[in-house]
Amino acid sequence: MDLIDPAECKLSMERGIGLVLEVLFTSVLERLQEVVTAMPHEVAVKDERDNATTYIDLLRRAIAMSSDLKCHGVGRGTPVCVIGPPTIDLLYSVIAIWCVGGIYVPVDHHLSIENDLLIAKNSATKFCVVSAPDLMDFALDLQLDTVFYCGDMVYAEGFDEVEKPLSDDVAVGLQVPSPDDTSKGVMLTHENLKTIKPVVLQHSDWLSDLALFQILFALTSGGTLILAVDPISIDISNIMVQQEITITIATPSEYSTWSQQSLNMLKHCKSWKFALSIGENMSSSIVRSFTELANLHGATETTVACSVGFVEYREYAADKKGVLVPIAGPGIGVGYFNSEDDKERFHTHPETGSKCFCTRNWGFTNDTGELFVVSRCLDESIAHIQGFQVELGDVSRTIVDQANDSVLEAVVI
Structure with a gap:
């Protein structure tokens, strides 16, 4: 009944x-090719040292790197781990992976070998791209046998044909924490990633959904991506003013930190038009700090912000x-x-x-x-702090475990 x-x-x-x-392209790569055709010489990516590349150079270098990947056996559906601080070269490699129909799997070299080894095993791959030569040994420790340093990748003649991704081809394997203290990889298709020229700040850790959203937001709209390689040690507000950032995607706690530390500087960022918030519930104090703040906090494990106007x-x-x-x-x-x-x-x-x-x-x-x-389900409350996901259940359990029986129960909010 x-x-x-x-x-x-x-x-x-x-x-x-x-x-x-209605979206008229089937994949991020197809959309990027459309942008390259429309504005080949516009700046696609710039880092805080003012190193820059145009859209046409971005695609050319990515295709050259993809030929190197394909020459070594990377093809449609092959996961490729990507390790290292974000650089323009490393961004080339992400596009290159999609050019061969592969799956981009970011790995955080700051985490323990045990944690990253689980990510590598879950992705069932032997391929890896690193942004610095000294990370090649780290990749080998993860049992990734074929390691490319992106600065050394070269064009391989006869392997430069771009594989056209299908909408349901897996594009990304993003790692998210689970209640049992392990990581699980969420697989996203090119259809999941389909989303007038923004200048987007890319300050989040590349393992996070925020970083993926920042990258794709800029490159699929013909905008410019500004790489902030080490957001902890640099002055975000100063970069926003100097690079004339128009769009930011950050957590409420990050916005709170920026407003407390650099409010006067942020007031001079006249180009800043849109502030998007994701990853945490917004407090009333954060909302009051902005003329308008868009909440992109979504409920599903696409991990890419997806709840704008439903x-x-x-x-x-x-x-x-x-x-x-x-x-x-x-x-x-x-x-x-x-x-x-x-x-x-x-x-x-x-x-x-x-x-x-x-x-x-x-x-x-x-x-x-x-x-x-x-x-929410027990043990699934997650807070995002400076781009990192923190399991509140793990924190409360650790407090009890380390309290030597002086604390029977703890709640972290």
């Missing part, structure tokens, strides 16, 4: 359907048995690298056939169709 009236169920599902926008979004609720009653659509990732979590978290909608992700959040829809999230 259906506990929910069919008419009410249908109405709730209709309320959960957002705007659907474009390409579907929302459903599920009962305790997991039956969909009335989040789905092109924004949903295709699953995790080598993980049993797929069966539990990713589903196919029985009527539409679209991919659904189970957030395991608790909530309800009211009479006007608004979705209220009441609580």
Whole structure:
């Protein structure tokens, strides 16, 4: 017996359907090629030392590097780990991976060997690109047998044909923490990544969803990407003023730090037009600091910001048995690298056939169709601090473990 009236169920599902926008390109690479054709000599990327490259040079160098990858056996569907501080050369390698139809898998060399080794094993690859020669030994320690230093990659004649990615080809494997203190790789397709000339600050760690969003936001719109290689040691506000940044994508805690440390400098950044927030809930004090602040905080594990106006979004609720009653659509990732979590978290909608992700959040829809999230699943509360994801459950458990029985229970908020 259906506990929910069919008419009410249908109405709730209709309320959960957002705007659907037609996108005329099938992949990020195809869109980048369109931008290169339209504005080949515009600046695509610049770092804080004013090293710059144009769109045409970006694509030419990426194709040359892709021929080197292809010559060594990298092809469609091959994961390639990318390690090192963000440089223009390393960005070339990301585009090069997509030119051969490969999967970009960022790895943080600041983490432990054990953690990164798990990422490498989950991606099931032997290929790696590093941005500095001294990281080649680090890559070998991760059992990545074929390591390229991006500065030494050369054109290989006969291997320069660009593989046209399909919408459902996996483009990225992003690592996210899980409650058992391990990392899991979320696989994103080119369709997941489809999103007048912005100047975008790229300051976030390349392992994070923010970095991917910053890079693609700039390069697929014909804008300029400004690389802030070490955002901890440099003055972000000074870079924003000097490079005339127009768009920032950051966490609320980062915006709070910027406003507390460099408010007077930020007031001189007259080019700054859009501030986008992601990764954490916004406090009222942060909102008051801006004339307008757009909240991109999304609920699904696309990990790329995807909740602007609920474009390409579907929302459903599920009962305790997991039956969909009335989040789905092109924004949903295709699953995790080598993980049993797929069966539990990713589903196919029985009527539409679209991919659904189970957030395991608790909530309800009211009479006007608004979705209220009441609580999150235990041990899945995550805070983003300076671009890093921190599991609040891990912090509370560590407090109890290290308290020598003087603390029985801890709550971190």
